[in-house]
Amino acid sequence: MIPDFLKNKLLSQYGEEITTKIIEGYQNSRVVSLRINTIKSSKEEIITTLKDNNISYKDISWYDNALVVNTNEDTLRELDIYKEGKIYLQSLSSQLPPLFLNPQENEMILDMAAAPGGKTTEIAALSNNKAMITAIEKNKIRSERLQYNIDKQGAKKVTVLNTDARNLNEYFMFDKILLDAPCSGSGTITNNNFNNFDEDLVNRSIKFQISLLKEAIKHLKVGGELIYSTCSILKEENELVLSSILKEYSNIKIEHLDLTNYQDLPILPTTIEGTLCVCPTTYYEGFFVSKLTKTRE
Ligand code: SAM
Numbered sequence: 001m002i003p004d005f006l007k008n009k010l011l012s013q014y015g016e017e018i019t020t021k022i023i024e025g026y027q028n029s030r031v032v033s034l035r036i037n038t039i040k041s042s043k044e045e046i047i048t049t050l051k052d053n054n055i056s057y058k059d060i061s062w063y064d065n066a067l068v069v070n071t072n073e074d075t076l077r078e079l080d081i082y083k084e085g086k087i088y089l090q091s092l093s094s095q096l097p098p099l100f101l102n103p104q105e106n107e108m109i110l111d112m113a114a115a116p117g118g119k120t121t122e123i124a125a126l127s128n129n130k131a132m133i134t135a136i137e138k139n140k141i142r143s144e145r146l147q148y149n150i151d152k153q154g155a156k157k158v159t160v161l162n163t164d165a166r167n168l169n170e171y172f173m174f175d176k177i178l179l180d181a182p183c184s185g186s187g188t189i190t191n192n193n194f195n196n197f198d199e200d201l202v203n204r205s206i207k208f209q210i211s212l213l214k215e216a217i218k219h220l221k222v223g224g225e226l227i228y229s230t231c232s233i234l235k236e237e238n239e240l241v242l243s244s245i246l247k248e249y250s251n252i253k254i255e256h257l258d259l260t261n262y263q264d265l266p267i268l269p270t271t272i273e274g275t276l277c278v279c280p281t282t283y284y285e286g287f288f289v290s291k292l293t294k295t296r297e
Helices: 004-027 043-052 072-075 095-103 118-126 140-153 199-218 239-246
Strands: 032-036 057-060 063-069 085-089 109-113 132-136 156-163 175-180 219-232 252-255 276-278 285-293
Touching: 043 063, 057 109, 057 239, 063 095, 072 085, 095 118, 095 219, 095 239, 095 276, 095 285, 109 118, 118 175, 118 199, 140 156, 140 285, 156 219, 175 285, 199 219, 199 239, 239 285
Parallel strands: 109 132, 109 175, 132 156, 175 219
Antiparallel strands: 032 063, 032 085, 057 063, 219 285, 252 285, 276 285
């Protein structure tokens, strides 16, 4: 059963009709999806292997390297393409933020909350393995997992720092930053499993999100771009966090995401134009993505 506080938040944010849709999205399990790791493989190789193993798949209109597969994760883990890091098991929604970051060769990129590394390794692949990436993770065990995944996926030019991202040396400056922030996970609930989901988690997440965003702004070059994403669909963790930042920093602006290629996404309304919120469905985790730029010092 959905906790009352969450239902009330959703009702006041989205109204009755959309809240019903979200609650339906919470009831089911999610499809299995993967990202083709172009550092080590190609779509052709992965599709051939899936066919050889009688696994049917579905393309995704907005990303050539994302596939939905008609099998379970354990079966995929048995395949050599998984063992050799040629695919990464990754939800569709979580493949979105690196696409909007649009990493280029030789850019200095900070991934501020990086483990287990799905987005770090996607950023590496999107930049042809040529962006210089600093990937930070506070939790030691998770940072080891991050390093393992980076090595397994063949991502080069990535430095992992096991530290609190708020302790980064002030001289580090980046062209682009991804803050895939710790959050309540209100977008990721499946099978009506609301264990460990309470209001305190939402409130604690907001504090971390604001402090991490402030830190990100310190390390962003003028003209640089910052993607702020969460796997929450609550305004408190998304638009309201951004609004408090925009109020405090006159040199930070929202840059509208170009959603031309993303018309197939199940989109929720947002209160800040140019931001994206994905509705939880059987295909998609609920997810929020936004882009900020720094206009001057
Ligand atoms: N971006 C990751 C990916 O795509 O695989 C998922 C990141 S998860 C949403 C948030 C991560 O931030 C967690 O691994 C958490 O341990 C880490 N984290 C939380 N607070 C942090 C901090 N202050 N500094 C660095 N990492 C932090």
